[in-house]
Amino acid sequence: MLTQKQLYLTKVFIQIFLRNKQYIIFSLILPMVILGIVAFNDGDEDPIDIGIIDKSNTILSQQFILRLSENNLFNIIIKNENSLKDDLISGKLKAGLVIPNGMTAKSRTADIKLLVDKSDIQFIQTIQPILNNSLLEIERELTKAEPLFILSLEDIKSRSLSYINFLLPGIMAFMLMNLSIAGSGFNVVEFRRRGILKRLFVTPIKPIDFVTSIVLARMAIVIAQLTIIFSFALFVLDVEVVGSLLTFYFMIMTGILMFLTLGFSIGSLAKSQESVGVLASIFIYPQLALSGVFFPVESLPEFIHPFAALLPLSILVDSMRLVANEGLTFFELYSNFIGMVLWIMIGTFISTKLFIWKEVAG
Amino acid sequence: MAIIKAKNLIKTYADPDSNGKKFNAVDGVSLSIHTGEIFGILGPNGAGKTTTLEMLEGLKDIDAGSASINSIDISKNPYKVKEFIGVQLQANEYFDNMTLSELLNLFSALYNKKNDSLSLLKKVNLSDKANSCANELSGGQKQRFSIACALVNDPLVLFLDEPTTGLDPQAKRSLWDLIMNLNNLGMTIILTTHNMEEAQNLCHRIAIMDYGKIIAEDTPRELISKYAPERQKEVVSGNMEDVFMALTGHGLRD
Numbered sequence: 001m002l003t004q005k006q007l008y009l010t011k012v013f014i015q016i017f018l019r020n021k022q023y024i025i026f027s028l029i030l031p032m033v034i035l036g037i038v039a040f041n042d043g044d045e046d047p048i049d050i051g052i053i054d055k056s057n058t059i060l061s062q063q064f065i066l067r068l069s070e071n072n073l074f075n076i077i078i079k080n081e082n083s084l085k086d087d088l089i090s091g092k093l094k095a096g097l098v099i100p101n102g103m104t105a106k107s108r109t110a111d112i113k114l115l116v117d118k119s120d121i122q123f124i125q126t127i128q129p130i131l132n133n134s135l136l137e138i139e140r141e142l143t144k145a146e147p148l149f150i151l152s153l154e155d156i157k158s159r160s161l162s163y164i165n166f167l168l169p170g171i172m173a174f175m176l177m178n179l180s181i182a183g184s185g186f187n188v189v190e191f192r193r194r195g196i197l198k199r200l201f202v203t204p205i206k207p208i209d210f211v212t213s214i215v216l217a218r219m220a221i222v223i224a225q226l227t228i229i230f231s232f233a234l235f236v237l238d239v240e241v242v243g244s245l246l247t248f249y250f251m252i253m254t255g256i257l258m259f260l261t262l263g264f265s266i267g268s269l270a271k272s273q274e275s276v277g278v279l280a281s282i283f284i285y286p287q288l289a290l291s292g293v294f295f296p297v298e299s300l301p302e303f304i305h306p307f308a309a310l311l312p313l314s315i316l317v318d319s320m321r322l323v324a325n326e327g328l329t330f331f332e333l334y335s336n337f338i339g340m341v342l343w344i345m346i347g348t349f350i351s352t353k354l355f356i357w358k359e360v361a362g
Numbered sequence: 363m364a365i366i367k368a369k370n371l372i373k374t375y376a377d378p379d380s381n382g383k384k385f386n387a388v389d390g391v392s393l394s395i396h397t398g399e400i401f402g403i404l405g406p407n408g409a410g411k412t413t414t415l416e417m418l419e420g421l422k423d424i425d426a427g428s429a430s431i432n433s434i435d436i437s438k439n440p441y442k443v444k445e446f447i448g449v450q451l452q453a454n455e456y457f458d459n460m461t462l463s464e465l466l467n468l469f470s471a472l473y474n475k476k477n478d479s480l481s482l483l484k485k486v487n488l489s490d491k492a493n494s495c496a497n498e499l500s501g502g503q504k505q506r507f508s509i510a511c512a513l514v515n516d517p518l519v520l521f522l523d524e525p526t527t528g529l530d531p532q533a534k535r536s537l538w539d540l541i542m543n544l545n546n547l548g549m550t551i552i553l554t555t556h557n558m559e560e561a562q563n564l565c566h567r568i569a570i571m572d573y574g575k576i577i578a579e580d581t582p583r584e585l586i587s588k589y590a591p592e593r594q595k596e597v598v599s600g601n602m603e604d605v606f607m608a609l610t611g612h613g614l615r616d
Binding site for chain 1: 419421441442444445449451453454455456457458459460464468469471472473474511515
């Protein structure tokens with residue numbers, strides 16, 4: 001049962017937060033801008049400019065160029081040798097194709113050169129199969145050969161999911177992590193440094209009153225901020241959510257509790273405001289990179305996957321995504337919930353072991 | 363009747379100058395402070411004054427010895443003791459973006475009390491600052507506000523840790539007046555100071571501390587008569603601060 005003291009202190013923490021209007025505005029604007037940009041550009045990727053020198057100028061070479069032009073991924077620009085080289089060096093073009101002399105159906109294998117920056121591995125991996133495929137299709141047309149296999153995709157969920165559906169839970173979870181860590185770890189260290197904590201503890205409040213109030217206040221603040229972002233995505237950007245909102249918010253609340261306890265641990269480990277910043281960076285940045293906030297974890301090297309799956313942010317992002325996009329119920333997500341509860345236990349253990357309340361004040 | 367009793371208080375810390383060794387910041391301090399007294403703990407920096415006070419306030423664990431306020435054991439019931447003591451700390455920092463009135467309401471709520479913040483501010487001569495934030499106050503005003511915060515629970519005992527350090531003569535004199543007024547209303551006051559004049563003018567009794575021990579304890583008059591060299595026993599009706607106050611105008615600014 002909550003006491004009057006806890007409720008009053010909770011009200012004060014919320015009041016202090018609401019008076020920091022600059023922080024509120026900036027913490028909401030950035031996610032909204034990112035989501036807005038993605039939503040208004042969803043699915044329509046900008047085509048890649050490819051310069052082509054056609055030394056053959058035959059029907060076959062023109063057919064090849066036409067086939068590439070039909071692909072939405074590419075924007076084909078016919079070039080001469082000098083301007084292609086200049087544009088590649090200056091970075092105006094990312095790739096160039098040189099069709100050799102004498103590309104005809106009767107000639108021997110034509111050696112088409114792809115000019116790229118070899119260090120741009122991801123880019124090469126993207127366009128090389130498409131170019132190969134275009135060449136293969138033309139070859140089949142000429143040789144009248146029927147393909148032996150065709151791989152066709154069928155959406156079993158009969159629902160269109162786009163990048164914004166993937167991104168929204170990721171951004172919300174990342175925001176949740178930052179707000180919770182800032183609200184517990186940073187606040188505690190700052191209050192301790194300035195002697196505010198000591199001032200509070202000369203009154204008859206107990207550590208549990210202080211922690212309960214911070215948790216309640218942050219819970220309310222983070223839920224309110226996430227609801228603003230979520231409503232913006234639902235009603236302005238028209239993002240579709242298929243799962244239960246109750247389950248979605250339950251996962252959010254568990255996530256807030258998890259990051260608040262982990263934030264308290266960071267605050268307990270850190271002796272100064274500088275070290276809390278460093279510790280928080282060590283905690284936040286690997287998760288930002290490895291937890292699939294902006295890109296699927298599958299795009300990371302395979303040996304990282306088991307480690308990435310254990311990270312608190314990964315568990316939260318995964319849970320929120322599975323509820324929002326796949327409609328999974330709480331019972332189908334019990335392993336994720338257990339994972340978060342384990343992190344809450346770890347955070348509580350570290351912060352209660354290391355946070356010496358008597359000396360915290362001094 | 364003694365409202366505060368302390369017997370052989372010890373607080374031990376690791377010695378920062380030698381690896382693994384420990385030292386007693388407070389080394390066997392015994393005190394008996396009477397109801398309605400202004401009791402001063404006088405000593406240089408590092409003598410153990412603040413640590414002694416913080417043990418009595420329940421902010422620091424008592425490593426050895428025992429202490430009670432109003433017959434309640436501090437080690438066993440620190441939260442009970444905190445209900446009827448008021449504490450003014452050396453550092454006076456408060457939450458940002460909160461007015462003095464709001465802060466007083468907060469501190470009152472932490473004692474499950476409701477107070478008229480304006481009347482509390484009036485008591486410390488800050489009623490015109492009710493809607494100001496703490497960081498907008500001068501040093502003297504901050505000290506007076508921190509005393510107002512310490513009064514929200516109408517305490518039996520008020521602890522003041524170096525209340526006038528860093529204040530100009532006028533602000534110092536204004537704070538002395540406030541302390542004496544509170545004492546006249548029956549409040550027991552324990553203060554630490556390293557200002558000899560403050561101890562002499564304000565305190566009914568003084569304990570002189572050095573290296574964690576009390577080396578002398580008595581009324582200022584008795585201490586002077588026992589320990590001061592003959593020439594210091596001359597009665598002087600004023601001092602340089604009085605001259606300064608008379609010249610610059612008493613109570614015109616804080």
